[in-house]
Amino acid sequence: MKKTRLLLVFALAALVLVSGCMGSSSPQKSSKTASPSSTVVSSSTPTETKEVTCQCPKPKPYYPLTITDFAGRKVTIEKEPKRIVSLAPSITETLYFIGALDRVVGVTKFDDFPPGVQKGRTVVGGFSDPNIEVIASLKPDLIIGTSMHLKYVDKLEKIAPVVIIAPKNMDEVYKSIELLGKILNMSGEAEGVVQFMKAEVSSVEFRVANKTRPRVLFITWWNPLYVPGNGTFQDSLIELAGGENIFHDASGWAQVSLEEAVARNPEIIIFSAHSGATIDEICKSPLANTEAVKNGRIYFISDDNAISRPGPRLVDALKELSYFIHPEVYGYNFQPVSCPVEG
Structure with a gap:
């Protein structure tokens, strides 16, 4: 009942406000001085009626x-x-x-x-x-x-x-x-x-919070080897997904040597979908000596555009990176990518 009465009060208040702006009449006590925005109408009845004209401001145009x-x-x-x-x-x-x-x-x-x-x-x-x-x-x-x-x-x-x-x-x-x-x-x-994007980012950050940050090598192009450094979306997304970009100290898109990448010993290697690399090439390269290849932590991005275009789909790319970097927080168990055994 309290809720019903409260709603009724709000409705009556709104009705009075709207009626005022529409210039409706209401009984008022007589006044010797009329305000500039009102008109006093004489009446033969004992009670005078004041017609109030509300000077409602016109909304300001949005444009220009x-x-x-x-x-x-x-x-x-x-x-x-x-x-x-x-x-x-x-x-x-x-x-x-x-x-x-x-x-x-x-x-x-x-x-x-x-x-x-x-x-x-x-x-x-x-x-x-x-x-x-x-x-x-x-x-x-x-x-x-x-x-x-x-x-x-x-x-x-x-x-x-x-x-x-x-x-x-x-x-x-x-x-x-x-x-x-x-x-x-x-x-x-x-x-x-x-707000939707921020909620998706917060969800990923919550899942990977307090997790050990594995060393990540992200390869955008295989030959020659190009990686994202500081100031790129890939670098920031790797961090948000709970990883550590091993070339964070580079600036922008950087060309690096395979030897330098091996020396930093990534635990996870992520390739863009159009990097031009194959598993066979990776296994025959110096990267075969890294923890990532030895443990089968090699992944390929499903959609390069989602991770490279600065728009709403970046949150999709972020979630995919977090699957690769911390599958355990999602209950996933990716099948390791193993190099073929020679002989």
Whole structure:
């Protein structure tokens, strides 16, 4: 009964507030002085009636909107973007997750998520070489690119406002999603995506907390050998997944020698799906002398795009890395990858 009465009180209060803003009349005691926002109406009855006109403020238009992008540029969006050209797969994926894919009219030839994303949309070129003429023909009202597209900004700005999105770590990925949500007047949807990602990250961190951190060698390309160093998503994801990147001291994408990798004796080796390596090559290489190969701790990433594109799917890559690095916290028992026995 208390709950019912409380709800009734809230409902009556809301009704009174709405009625006031609609300019409805209500009995009032007579007053000698009328406020500027009210009108006193004479009446032949003993009680005067005051008609109150509420001066409700009009909501401020959302656009034009001025934001600061990842390149430190002030960009003004005059109206709500309805025709967007995305110059990077990661941007297209982010727009999909916040529910704005229907606004995208142009994508790159490398866009492949969600499946069929190119269907019904114009391909505007590659990732690093957009076709300016094709973009202009689409008559976009917003173009979203990365730091790689800064060299094209002068030309692109003649077509539509240009926003640069270039996150370098997980926290900046969150900020990039929130920024896109703000630009599109979809902050609620964007915040929902961010909160989901943070919950997934926290779940992994909780599982691997206080676990011993095994030494991890992540190989993005086999010959020559390229590995992710400090400042890459792979490096930060390895740490979040409970591992230790043996080339964390390197900067960015680094070319290293097999001898140096062997000297650091990784306990786990993870290959990108398109690294070009085979088990046979690994077993015949100097890496055969590492603990990782001896113990069969060799893994291949299932989706290189998920782990390399700065967008919402990074949490999927994080979970897969944590399966490889700490399968015991999930109750998994991966079949060891063993080198063939000669003879």
